[in-house]
Amino acid sequence: MKFSLPEPSLDAPNRNLERLKTVPAFAARYADHHKTASLDDLAALPTLVKDELNVALAHLRPTAAHGATWLFQSGGSTGAPKVGYAPTGFYMAGVHAHWRPLDRDDVFVNGWGAGRMWGAHFLAGAFADLSGCEVISLGSVTRDEYGDWLAFMAAREVTAFGGTPSVLRLWFAHARAAGLRLPSLRKVLWLGEAWHPQLDDDMAAVAPDAERWGMFGSTETWVVGTNTPQCPPDVFHTLPEQLVGVGPDDLLDFTTLDPDVLNPVLRYQTGDAGTFTACPCGRPDPALRILGRRDSVVQVRGLGLHVDDIVARVEGEPGVARAQILITERRGRVAAVEVALLTESGAAPDLADRLRQELLSSTFTLSTAFLHDPESFRVRVVDALISNERTGKTANFVVREERDGR
Numbered sequence: 001m002k003f004s005l006p007e008p009s010l011d012a013p014n015r016n017l018e019r020l021k022t023v024p025a026f027a028a029r030y031a032d033h034h035k036t037a038s039l040d041d042l043a044a045l046p047t048l049v050k051d052e053l054n055v056a057l058a059h060l061r062p063t064a065a066h067g068a069t070w071l072f073q074s075g076g077s078t079g080a081p082k083v084g085y086a087p088t089g090f091y092m093a094g095v096h097a098h099w100r101p102l103d104r105d106d107v108f109v110n111g112w113g114a115g116r117m118w119g120a121h122f123l124a125g126a127f128a129d130l131s132g133c134e135v136i137s138l139g140s141v142t143r144d145e146y147g148d149w150l151a152f153m154a155a156r157e158v159t160a161f162g163g164t165p166s167v168l169r170l171w172f173a174h175a176r177a178a179g180l181r182l183p184s185l186r187k188v189l190w191l192g193e194a195w196h197p198q199l200d201d202d203m204a205a206v207a208p209d210a211e212r213w214g215m216f217g218s219t220e221t222w223v224v225g226t227n228t229p230q231c232p233p234d235v236f237h238t239l240p241e242q243l244v245g246v247g248p249d250d251l252l253d254f255t256t257l258d259p260d261v262l263n264p265v266l267r268y269q270t271g272d273a274g275t276f277t278a279c280p281c282g283r284p285d286p287a288l289r290i291l292g293r294r295d296s297v298v299q300v301r302g303l304g305l306h307v308d309d310i311v312a313r314v315e316g317e318p319g320v321a322r323a324q325i326l327i328t329e330r331r332g333r334v335a336a337v338e339v340a341l342l343t344e345s346g347a348a349p350d351l352a353d354r355l356r357q358e359l360l361s362s363t364f365t366l367s368t369a370f371l372h373d374p375e376s377f378r379v380r381v382v383d384a385l386i387s388n389e390r391t392g393k394t395a396n397f398v399v400r401e402e403r404d405g406r
């Protein structure tokens, strides 16, 4: 068990321990744990997983000491939605103290979707407020509006743009295909998903001076770490208010040390895996390399299918803009696996057929699971992938239940 901080102040998690003890479902589990004064105490605590935090929050219903109590929701693409509470400000003062991508001269477009209980838009707004820049609170727009808004951004000499990588990819791919440029853009802020190398290519064409600035976190932990253009996109420097543990199988757990924290984030596992590393940016503090989600291995007829690997492989093919795996279950058993492709103009007409043959012959799980019904594994060109309408996220895989009787 390794932690991100050597000697953190552990008062806040102690409070969280007392709060969790008041939750009837967890009273017995925490009964023998009385203190969190040291990292050893903390390492002895059981971890909390996604659905359990929902159970705890339903019982605790936290209230902010000052200002409003905001309730948000995330997830729903690959699992049950998770709730998270935050006070006014969304803890962004602590982030702003250590991370300064924006300054007063910036013209910042907040492109995270607003409403439907998704928190990123409001969090980014609170951060921009601290930075004192000009804020254009755009939110999400539909595809047929991209051209007009991009022209507006160019005319306003927008210098900074922020959003979920899935959404950023749509914006920059559209701008590149339409020959639109954002010559004043210097900074692209991102949060909510992993960075994607396609964004580097499209940004180089659309906004050659733009660099990426990333935040890592979740609706339950809020922002845990940040990075700069000098850091690799999957490496984040953790904030001093956030204690990160790396456990067996590189599974991460999070403990929030901020005394004002509303969610009882005490050794909470989001499902993300990671490892401590020395960041090539030169900052001496240990940084966290995010290795992806441990739940990206999906059981298909008793065999593990590494969906992220398959999506990355397919997206590396010329002519493929994006890919997504759709898993259809019937009475709890995987009935079919489909790889949906968004293709670029000029993609070879036999692309889907060729990829299907290659994936079947090179992926043990697919060839074995579909040995007797290979037609249940399909590769298909689609007009749009399935996205979460609230968050703008496009998950690498979506599981659908097929109803009996059709």
Ligand SMILES: [Zn+2]
Pocket (backbone or CB within 6 Å): 227, 228, 230, 231, 232, 235, 237, 279, 280, 281, 282, 283, 287
């Ligand atoms: Zn770094």
